[in-house]
Amino acid sequence: MANNTKDFVVEQLKKQIDNFKSESEEKTFGQVIQVGDGIARVSGLSSAMMSEMLEFKTTSGSIFGVALNLDEDSVGAVLLGEIGDLKEGDEVVALKRILEVPVGENVTGRVLNPLGQPLDGKEEVKTKTFYPVEKIAPGVITRESVSQPVQTGIKAIDAMIPVGRGQRELIIGDRQTGKTAIAIDTIINQKGQNMKCIYVAIGQKESKVAGLVAKLEESGAMEYTTVIVAGASDPAPLLYFAPYAGTAMAEYFLDKGEDVLVVYDDLSKHAVAYREVSLLLRRPPGREAYPGDVFYLHSRLLERSCKLNPDFGGGSITSLPIIETQAGDVAAYIPTNVISITDGQIYLEPDLFYQGQRPAVNAGLSVSRVGSSAQIKAMKKVAGKMRLEAAQYRELAAFAQFGSDLDEDTRGKLERGKRLMEILKQDQYNPMDVAEQVSVYFSLIKGYMDNVPVDKISEFEAGLREYLVDTADKVLDKIRKTGQLGEEIEKELEKAINDYKDTLDYLQAEKSVE
Amino acid sequence: MKVTPKQYAQALLDVVAGKGEVEVLEVVKDFAKLLKKNNQAAQLEKILYYFTRLHDKQTGIVQSKVITAKALDEELMAEVTNYLNGIEKGEKVEVSFNVNKKILGGLVVKYGDRILDNSLKTRLNQLKTSLLK
Numbered sequence: 001m002a003n004n005t006k007d008f009v010v011e012q013l014k015k016q017i018d019n020f021k022s023e024s025e026e027k028t029f030g031q032v033i034q035v036g037d038g039i040a041r042v043s044g045l046s047s048a049m050m051s052e053m054l055e056f057k058t059t060s061g062s063i064f065g066v067a068l069n070l071d072e073d074s075v076g077a078v079l080l081g082e083i084g085d086l087k088e089g090d091e092v093v094a095l096k097r098i099l100e101v102p103v104g105e106n107v108t109g110r111v112l113n114p115l116g117q118p119l120d121g122k123e124e125v126k127t128k129t130f131y132p133v134e135k136i137a138p139g140v141i142t143r144e145s146v147s148q149p150v151q152t153g154i155k156a157i158d159a160m161i162p163v164g165r166g167q168r169e170l171i172i173g174d175r176q177t178g179k180t181a182i183a184i185d186t187i188i189n190q191k192g193q194n195m196k197c198i199y200v201a202i203g204q205k206e207s208k209v210a211g212l213v214a215k216l217e218e219s220g221a222m223e224y225t226t227v228i229v230a231g232a233s234d235p236a237p238l239l240y241f242a243p244y245a246g247t248a249m250a251e252y253f254l255d256k257g258e259d260v261l262v263v264y265d266d267l268s269k270h271a272v273a274y275r276e277v278s279l280l281l282r283r284p285p286g287r288e289a290y291p292g293d294v295f296y297l298h299s300r301l302l303e304r305s306c307k308l309n310p311d312f313g314g315g316s317i318t319s320l321p322i323i324e325t326q327a328g329d330v331a332a333y334i335p336t337n338v339i340s341i342t343d344g345q346i347y348l349e350p351d352l353f354y355q356g357q358r359p360a361v362n363a364g365l366s367v368s369r370v371g372s373s374a375q376i377k378a379m380k381k382v383a384g385k386m387r388l389e390a391a392q393y394r395e396l397a398a399f400a401q402f403g404s405d406l407d408e409d410t411r412g413k414l415e416r417g418k419r420l421m422e423i424l425k426q427d428q429y430n431p432m433d434v435a436e437q438v439s440v441y442f443s444l445i446k447g448y449m450d451n452v453p454v455d456k457i458s459e460f461e462a463g464l465r466e467y468l469v470d471t472a473d474k475v476l477d478k479i480r481k482t483g484q485l486g487e488e489i490e491k492e493l494e495k496a497i498n499d500y501k502d503t504l505d506y507l508q509a510e511k512s513v514e
Numbered sequence: 515m516k517v518t519p520k521q522y523a524q525a526l527l528d529v530v531a532g533k534g535e536v537e538v539l540e541v542v543k544d545f546a547k548l549l550k551k552n553n554q555a556a557q558l559e560k561i562l563y564y565f566t567r568l569h570d571k572q573t574g575i576v577q578s579k580v581i582t583a584k585a586l587d588e589e590l591m592a593e594v595t596n597y598l599n600g601i602e603k604g605e606k607v608e609v610s611f612n613v614n615k616k617i618l619g620g621l622v623v624k625y626g627d628r629i630l631d632n633s634l635k636t637r638l639n640q641l642k643t644s645l646l647k
Binding site: 016017020024025026027028029030044045046093 | 644645
């Protein structure tokens, strides 16, 4: 028997080697004229293609690069990785392949660099499929308008600024206002929502990324998430390719008809990296020294997010690009560009953040151009009223600071507004289910919270959620399954809320509100 | 205005064109003087590089390099040269033969800026990657 297996192994190996056909292709080669700052100029390479991969042969092994400038008698290339001992006169071979990354099921749960190489200490990504990093976005015929929601699990966003599958929603704000937190919470909340996630970290500190990965692992989100890291210490070309590589991996799932969420954190650093590459390649600088095609840089990336119609698989790529502003200046070059490309923005304000309103979403300046078509019916029903109340409160709050003798109606609205603001607060890493969100908003707009003291609102809310999950799970299930908030469900919900309120001892007497 | 090495090379080529050996010697002397005067003598290597390239282009000469692990015998050399001459009509091929033990076996042919790598080393590498897949 042992002899048999030995023969079998030998036989198989022979077969494998017999099947191997070595093909020596004719390739073009050239010589390095100049190297420095991660850029090389190469002579020869007469038939090099745009963004073709180049192999630089040095004495201590090969370095890879990409052709980005095709001139009359030389090629400008960026190096992907350290320069090492590359020197003038070294041989360069064009590999006849456009820059591509490994894609497939195997990339989920991994931490990779923009070239698909592992950064998590695990084995290489084993896959036979490669997708080009740059790809033309899906055309008009293949698309469909956004209709399904992405449940971010963040109350302020799901109610007021709904995001749909296939939408591009910008998260914009100063440093330290919780931009990444929103993106990470959204990824955590995608568990069981049939959504693959890709988080692209561009120019982030490695320590921050390590913390995020640990958090995602802890909450079980790495099962459906890929993290692509081009860290602050990586050369600029890698930062430049990172979001495109992430989108290429997303497109694999799109082509299979699945839904994908991609987070680009952040595109300001991406633009800076591209500026560096462009200036070194001696492309003419424009406003703020960015090259003339920064707009195209981001528009071609974000156009690849889409919702395909069922004839083309029905998949979607939702993207959440992040932009960091300097001192709240949303009118700078890159922020205005990206605002105009995306389908809406979530604006985070430092003032709100310091006041303790977290997430610090400014409901007035944030919009979602897709609107309520990306909400389930139940949410639509309660959120419309809420948005109105929030707007009224904002208007009145400024005005009410001057005097205390307000009429009853105004005072009622102010009190309601205070409770609304309190409800929009939410802890980090604590995303909330849609049905629970709907019930909380429902109890607010129906006035069930009017006699709860403002400082007890969060306690009330937490208690209500717990109570509903324990005793009225059927109602929540109905909302989840049907997506509706019919009269029958409303009645059941009202009853549950009233039952819950009977167990509380901190309610104000009904009249104190007046 | 700064004169680039390529412009020097083009100028030299234009002046030399159609001249006899004695005249050419004169031209080269003057050219060297000019380079010294312009403090451009350090560029000589680049100028020569462009000069050979421009000259080859004008006269239809293609540089070709054949690398093998062992020195080829006359017969094989003639065969390779014949093959290279047949690639494109109207071009004269200048073949140089080199020996590099690192490629283990087979041969690598460079022709203009094209390369045909048929060395044993590359084929073994290809086999390795295809087996690992």
